[in-house]
Amino acid sequence: MSAPRIAVLVGSLRKASINRRLAHALERLAADRATFVHVEIGDLPLYNQDDDDAPTAQVVRLRDTVRDSDAVLFVTPEYNRSVPGVLKNAIDHGSRPYGQSVWAGKPAGVLGASIGSIGSALAQQHLRNILAYLDMPTLGQPEVFLHVKDGVFDDDGGFGKASRDFMQGWLDAYLAWIARHGGPSRD
Template sequence: MAEFKIAVVVGSLRRDSFNRRLASALPALGPKDFVFKQLEIGDLPLYNQDDDAQPAASVARLKSEIAASQGVIFVTPEYNRSVPGVLKNAIDHASRPYGKSAWAGKPAGVIGVSVGAIGTSLAQQHLRNVLAYLDMPTLGQPEAFIQAKEGLFDASGALGAESAGFVQKWVDAYAAWVRRHA
């Protein structure tokens, strides 16, 4: 049986972020042949094109982990109607130097949690524009703009019953997307 390695990029550095909790819940919902790995992005230096010839060890590690994956899930909060700077920084690092993007061709999924009523819809739309440029086929439907409210997570930190059903449908669609594009 082939194994699908899925890189999970969380756009939040906060230890107990809703998005990190969502990312941590995804493996339990994935197919048995899918392995999810959260990638570290908090240790990346700010992107500077001058460093392309000699990237930091953290940048080389990130690019290597993406290259070894068959798909990427971006779990993003929404900051000021867009993606957090730390996420954009990671995207920029792994896409450079020009022509050597680690992202190209990787099937992507975008999901996120926010306290706002529209969830992370605008951040996801901005991210989808970037992913299109990076040549990442991105799952279009179902969309998952999740509002952080009572019952999203249970006392153990797992997804609540209602939330789990919704996220399960998204994970199933993403898994099918990866199988079609990987």
């Protein structure tokens, strides 16, 4: 079986985002076992149903990237105890027009990082509710509510000694989840 192609959506637009750092560290950990395709969501217009019949190039890019992927990884911070608006906007664009959702059936992984001790737990719970409605089989265990402190990341952009084994376990479970729920659609 070929390596799965994973669309990665990071719910933070900040260049120095710790969640973007988390996504890139996971990608490094996966090495050749998966292909990560980072999806730009910061340039999407606000979702408006009036635009369903004439989506912008950015919306078409989002839909095509997700449609051409085997799975989706959501890496999200927590804003005001929920999902960041930019991430919800991307999800809304991909789910419309009604009946043409690009999300349906795609195995999902949800994780997040924060300098706070609950590590994006409430945002992840809200996101899981949304993904259940969108018919995305979502890995339930293990969960990752990463509390970012010294030692979580190393100086080279990977995981530090304090988190590497835990994150390897999560990644192994997620790749097995993808294989169990469809795996690579391209050969």
